[in-house]
Amino acid sequence: MPPRLVLADADTARDVTTFVGRASHAADEGIRLQADGGVLAVTTAVLAPHGLFDQTPTILGMRIVRADPELQCDVVVGSVAATPDAHVLELPETGLAPSWAGVAPPRGGWETTGVTLAASVIAQRAQWGISAVARGATPGAGEEAVRALRAAVWGEPDADLADLPRGVAFAAHALGFISGEEQVPVVRSGRWTRLAFRRGHVLARGPVMTGLTQVRATGQA
DSSP states (O other), rough: OOOEEEEEEHHHHHHHHHHHHHHHHHOOEEEEEETTTEEEEEEEEOOOOSSOOOOOOOOEEEEEBBBBBOOOOEESOOEEESSSSSSEEEEOOOOOOOGGSSSSSSSSEEEEEEEEEEEHHHHHHHHHHHHHHHOOOOOOOHHHHHHHHHHEEEHHHEEGTTTTTHHHHHHHTTOOOOSSSOOOEEHHHTEEEEEEOSSEEEESSSSOOOOOOOOTTTTTO
């Protein structure tokens, strides 16, 4: 029998399937499934470096959902599939081993920075970056040229995002985390920074940020 992922209910299974579907279009390689104590963390690398001199930042998207209390796993897969049991998903027989999965964010030690970002501003910066990548791409450009362009656009610190890499906005947009008006807290643990959306989390790995100040929403007096 193929390995299975037993979730809390059918709605949770659909939630995971939707997340995996979005990740398959936006992510670097694979979905990491980590389950313990009735909680499943589903993580994907929207951006990650390839090679020693690649300047692309590591930016992860994560959804946390309820799972069967007896489920324990830590595996990276390329897909999930529905089964006749609405709360059960089927996994591939073979897992993956992408390099980004070896760089795990901390589970604890997160501290508030006092910074919040307006979801509307995050959405605007994502759209700006998407347009910049589209304008910069030339017909027939090779994979290395496209990767360099994406690294330049998404890896650049953005003043409207508290100097976080612009790729955090792309991850939030691509994974469907932006919904309506929301002030998104920014928290930090070591070299990791996390944007805590209601629908999920975006995590960026890089130098420890210092001197952050409160970011005002667009149009705020």
